[in-house]
Amino acid sequence: MSVFLARRLVALFLTLLGASLAVFLILEVLPGDPATVMLGIGAQEDSLAALRAQLGLDRPAWQRYLVWIWGWFQGDLGNSYAYDEPVIKIILERLRVSLPLALMAITLSTAIGLPLGVLAAARRNSLTDVSVMGFVQVGVAIPNFWFAILMILFFSVFLKVMPAGGFAGWDAGVWPAIKSLILPAVALALPQAAILARVTRSSVLEVMREDYVRTARAKGLTFAAALWRHAVRNALIPVVTIMGLQFSFLLAGTIIIENVFYLPGLGRLIFQAIAQRDVIVVKDVVVLLAGAVVLVNFIVDMSYALLDPRLRGGGHGQ
Amino acid sequence: MALLEVEDLNVTIPTPRGTAHILSDVSFALERGECLGFAGESGCGKSITAMAVMGLLPTTAQATGRIRLDGRDLLAMDEAGLCAIRGRRVAMVFQEPMTALNPVKTIGFQVAEGPRLHLKLSKAEAGRRAVAMLRRVGLPPDRFSPDLYPYQLSGGQRQRVMIAAALACEPDILIADEPTTALDVTIQAQILDLISDVVQETGMALVMITHDLGVIAETAERMMVMYAGRIVESGPTAEVFRHMAHPYTRGLFAAIPGGPEEESRRLATIPGQVPEPIALPPGCAFAGRCARTEDDCRAAVPPAEPVGPGHRVRCLHPHVGAT
DSSP states (O other), X not given: OHHHHHHHHHHHHHHHHHHHHHHXXXXXXXXXXXXXXXXXXXXXXXXXXXXXXXXXXXXXXXHHHHHHHHHHHTTOOOBOTTTOSBHHHHHHXXXXXXXXXXXXXXXXXXXXXXXXXXXXXXXXXXXXHHHHHHHHHHHHHSXXXXXXXXXXXXXXXXXXXXXXXXXXXGGGXXXXXXXXXXXXXXXXXXXXXXXXXXXXXXXHHHHHTSHHHXXXXXXXXXXXXXXXXXXXXXXXXXXXXXXXXXXXXXXXXXXXXXXXXXXXXXXXXXXXXXXXXXXXXXXXXXXXXXXXXXXXXXXXXXXXXXXXXXXXXXXXXX | OOSXXXXXXXXXXXXXXXXXXXXXXXXXXXXXXXXXXXXXXXXXXXXXXXXXXXXXXXXXXXXXXXXXXXXXXXXXXXXXXXXXXXXXXXXXXXXXXXXXXXXXXXXXXHHHHHHHHHSOOOHHHHHHHHHHHHHHTTOOTTTSXXXXXXXXXXXXXXXXXXXXXXXXXXXXXXXXXXXXXXXXHHHHHHHHXXXXXXXHHHTXXXXXXXXXXXXXXXXXXXEEEEETTEEEEEEEHHHHHHSOOSHHHHHHHHTSTTSOHHHHHHHSSOOSOOOOTTSOOSSOTTGGGOTTOOGGGGTSOOOOEEEETTEEEOXXXXXXXXX
C-alpha cells in the first residue's frame, strides 16, 4: 500500500512538472505582450519597459520559469496582471462557484444515468430500453449550450422561476446561490447522464451474461435480486472510470456553460485570462487542474479496489 | 410417484432462419435418492434439459410438455414459485468453477446466500451454516476462512465452494452439469468422490450431466444418452454398458481412450457432424453419420423400443449382444 502511494506521489509530481513546462512553453511561444495589453496600444515605450521590469518579464525564460515554480513551493502563485490580486485568492473565489457546480452536475448525471442504464439493461429490447437509448441519442447529440438557452427561455423568461444567469454569491444565502447553479448543472449533466447511461447499460448487459449471475438465479434469487446483488457492482468499474473523466472535465470544461449563465467560475477565469494575456493566471490554473485530474484519477483507482477485491492484492489461501 | 417426472418435453427457439428444435420428446423419471446420468456430446441438449428443470431456459425458448416435481408442473408455475424451488428443492453445480462464483463476494457470503433466502436464517446463523458446509466439502475454516474471495482459491477448491453452496439448503435434487470437465485430472476424482459421498450421506437424488462415460459409470445407477435433443438410449448403467444398442452410444464409448481396442481404431471419432437444430432430418438424426443406416432410418424418427430389462433404444437397427 505504501509503495502504491509512493508511486502515486511520484506520478503526481511528474505530471505537475510536465504540465507546468508545457503550459509555460506554450505561453512563451504565444504572441502578445501582457504589458501592452495592460497599458494599451498607445503606451510609451519607457513605461512599457518599466512595467515589464516590474512584472519580471525582462528576465530570460528559464529564470522566469524557476521563479514561478519556486513560488509554488512557497505557496505563492504570483499576482494577476489584470486584477493585481494574488492568483490564489482569485482561484479560491472561482472555486466557490466551480466546485459546487461540478459536484451538482456529477451528482445529477449519476442519479439519472446510472439507474437508467441499469433499467435499460434489465429490460433489454423493451419499450423502456428503446426510450432510454433514445434519450441517450438526444442527450449526446444536443449541444448543451443550446439546451441551456432553451432552459433559460422556459424557466427564466416564460415561467420566471429561475434566475437567467449570474451568481447570487454565497453571502446571499445558500438557497439563492444553489438556485443560480441549478440550470447550469442540469445543462452540464444532461450529456454526461446520457453517456453514463449508455456505458452502464452495456456494462450491465455484459455482466449479466456471466456465469455467476446464472449461479445466483440457480440459488433462487429473483431476476431483480441477481441483477442488483451480483451484476451491478461488477458492472461499476467502467462506470466509475467514466465518472472520473467526467468530473475532471466538469471542473474546467465548463467555459461555454459558464459564459451562457454568466457564472464567475474557473472556466470563465481561464477564458478571460487568455484574452487579457494574464499569463500567470493561465499557468497557475492549468497546473492546478492537472493536479486535480491526477487526484481524481487516484480516487477512481482507490474506488476500483473497493469494488473488486482482486485489485486489493493480499494473501492467497491454501 | 417419482420425485421428478419429465414428460414429452419439447423446447424450441425461434430464430430468423427457422425454428430450432433444442429438445424433442424428452421423457424420464427420477426417484428419490437415485443417481441418473446424462451423456452426450456438447450441444446435444443435456444442459438445456437441466436448465428446463431449473426453469432457467433462455427467455426466447418455448417449452411444452410437463416437468413435475412431486406432481406439481414446473412449466405451469409462476416465477415466484420457481424461485422458491430453485436452490431449495433443486440445486445445481456448474461446469466452470472459475466463473460460476461472483468474484467480488466472499465464499462465505455465496454459500450463506441460499440459506438466508430460503431458510430465512439470520446473517449469523447462515454464516455458521456456511462454515459447516465448507468444512463438509473439505474446506475447514482454519485454513479456508469464509472471508476469502474466489480468486484466492484453486479451481478444485472453488468447485468445492459451489458444491457447498448447492448443498446448503439440503435440496432433494442436485444437478451437476459437467462438474469436473474444467478441472485437472487429479482433482476430477476428488470432486466426483465428494459428490458421491454427499449424495449418499444426504439421500438426495443426483443428475450427473457429462460427456464422459467414465464419470457416468462411476456415479450413475441409470443413464440416458442424448443426441440432437433426443434421448436415444436409456437404461440401468450396467445394462447399457454391457449391451450398448445404439450405434451412437458405441461411438461415444469408443471415443474414450482405452475403450475396446478393435472399435477404438475404427470409431475413435464419429464421422460427420451433428445436424443443426433448425434443420433436423425427418428420420433418425444420427442416420447421416451411422454405418448401419438403411432407407427406413431416414423415413421417421425411430420409437424408443425395449431391448433389455429397463433398457430402451431409439434405433431401427440396434446392435445386439454384448458390447
